[in-house]
Amino acid sequence: MKFGGSSVADADRVRNVARIVTESYKKGNDVVVVVSAQGDTTDDLIAKYKEIDVNASERERDMLLAAGEQISISLLAMAIQSMGCPAVSLLGWQAGFRTTSSHTTARIKKVDPTRIRNEISKKNIVVVAGFQGVDKHDDVTTLGRGGSDTSAVAIAAAMHADLCQIYTDVEGVYTADPRKVPGARKLPEISYDEMLELASLGAQVLNNRSVELAKKYGIELEVLSSLTNKPGTIVKEHTKMEKLLISGVAKDDDIVRISVTNIPDEPGLAFKLFSILSAKNINVDIILQSIGRDKTKDISFTVNKDNGQAAVDLLTEKFLSRYEGVNISMNDNVAKVSIVGSGMESHAGVATDMFEALFDANINIHMISTSEIKISVLIRKEYADKAVRILHDKFFPEV
């Protein structure tokens, strides 16, 4: 069972989590709980280091932030004990998390579950600090964004768990963002691949790394709410339900479009351009290449908003300066809207239906990207919410 920072935000929430955990334990389950830091704690710690040095070293930032889970695991273990169940809290290193040395974005190399098994055999509920581990120098590392989800799945894999429950503040995976689309429905099941597409498209229910890991080890996930006592959405390889044509509509407006125009028509220049970005770990999403004037080429692509300026600066320094006439521009008035569904593979015409619906609503499509189970379009940001509603109405008509 994994609980995020908002689920353990204060003493009442911690007790609520302890109740959920002890109920499962009393049903006879062996329970390992992974928790994130309390929401406020992380903010406080970040404020503290920024007061000292906004550019503080990543090693020391990891050391600092890892204190956050240390606080939440001990509080949760206390709350569980106060409800009469045995519990023990374990830090990342105690729980056997060995990671790479890339501080603030470490990757899990191995989970040695010896200590966890040992505590389980003593009938303890084991409360593990998510998001953290140690590298080969025994230095504390953190896993970066969504790290606690990944920690939970990694333990589930190492322990061959029957189920990995990811508790969050939504009741499951929806066909669209329920805060924006009134008719959005909770999916009882979804496949790993669909979940991966949805997560990368801004649905933000589960982190992609954790879904990838779950897929790799065949761990069944359940996304559910810590605030309501309802079944959530099961994420697994093959869903038993009749295949939905599409499983969801998602929006991502945390992106910018960068256009590099007037590129000389030399072989390999596109490769050069993208290798400059990938060398700095800047991921490029939708790519559009077109023929410009005088045999030149134009290349447009989207990147995460956080990387926008860095990408422009990098290309200005290492690309634009070497080829005369090349221009670079950035546009942040863009959003990506996507439909995802494994049913697409066997149904033609889904793309046509999507484009037609947007056309009928006078929404212009700037770029298109497709995979076997996903179609994404880039549109102006102000149309994004409307586009999601229109597409949801189209593919999930009211019954």
Add this chain to the structure above:
Amino acid sequence: MKFGGSSVADADRVRNVARIVTESYKKGNDVVVVVSAQGDTTDDLIAKYKEIDVNASERERDMLLAAGEQISISLLAMAIQSMGCPAVSLLGWQAGFRTTSSHTTARIKKVDPTRIRNEISKKNIVVVAGFQGVDKHDDVTTLGRGGSDTSAVAIAAAMHADLCQIYTDVEGVYTADPRKVPGARKLPEISYDEMLELASLGAQVLNNRSVELAKKYGIELEVLSSLTNKPGTIVKEHTKMEKLLISGVAKDDDIVRISVTNIPDEPGLAFKLFSILSAKNINVDIILQSIGRDKTKDISFTVNKDNGQAAVDLLTEKFLSRYEGVNISMNDNVAKVSIVGSGMESHAGVATDMFEALFDANINIHMISTSEIKISVLIRKEYADKAVRILHDKFFPEV
């Protein structure tokens, strides 16, 4: 160098400590810094667990509180780095602190300095979390009161350090509490034994465990202020200075007197009484035994105020109930005032001078206790500050 919680209370204080540390480093010293948790952090963490369960298990309280030093060491390492010096922070377990398993009051069994040495050889300033270690199960432990001082001395011993500087909010060891006695003077040097007596008498500059450890391994200590740039007080085996008759006057009013009266005159009963207390780790200080009426005996003794009621309850249950006629009473209107000095050993008449000064001031002495380098008297609490001033005037006359 060791800095307490108030020395790293906020970002400015952390920077101040970083300045002191980097100055020493730039003079060519290999520097290991031990820090406590920021003052507020510990209070916040205690408040957090009390919201969950005031009787939370000691293992989980240790896990929780140890997060405090994790925060302060990383912040200090960042501040040192931002001043251009290399630094690395280490938690108790990383710094090689192995302790007993008695959570909240663990004792250091061993410090393995391999990692610290390794970092020193890389020219790093090593910032170590005080107060914490791990036991043989790899569980996080804390050392209890004054634990960070002990951590610092233990590292100094393991590293064969030339000097262990304990930074605090006073400028050194004084002949009396300078807030209470205007004429109090800072001592340039003091012996371990005198420091031990002063510490146990309520001078509260250094924790006894750390002084004992320093004495055992011959580590020279310096007590000095992190707020002023002045030499402090050196604590070592043999002081070079001409022996002062007495080195200080101290007060302890955190005690209560317990009187057990009308004890039958059987051999071994006093032993029985005190063994009941020691079995529960209640330390007894001044003891007075006198002959009562009808061949019975009266025994009075002092204990720390925190243990007062527990001592009365224990004796009521296990002693008073077995011997008819025995009475127990407790009095908290008492204070212990003491003079300490290794010069006493060779000077007669110090006790007489002390008693005479108190008699002249109409201060009644209830109990007396002496050692080779200390004389303590028990008096009424309201006279304690006056008694300290009178004795200080007597033994440290204005020049």
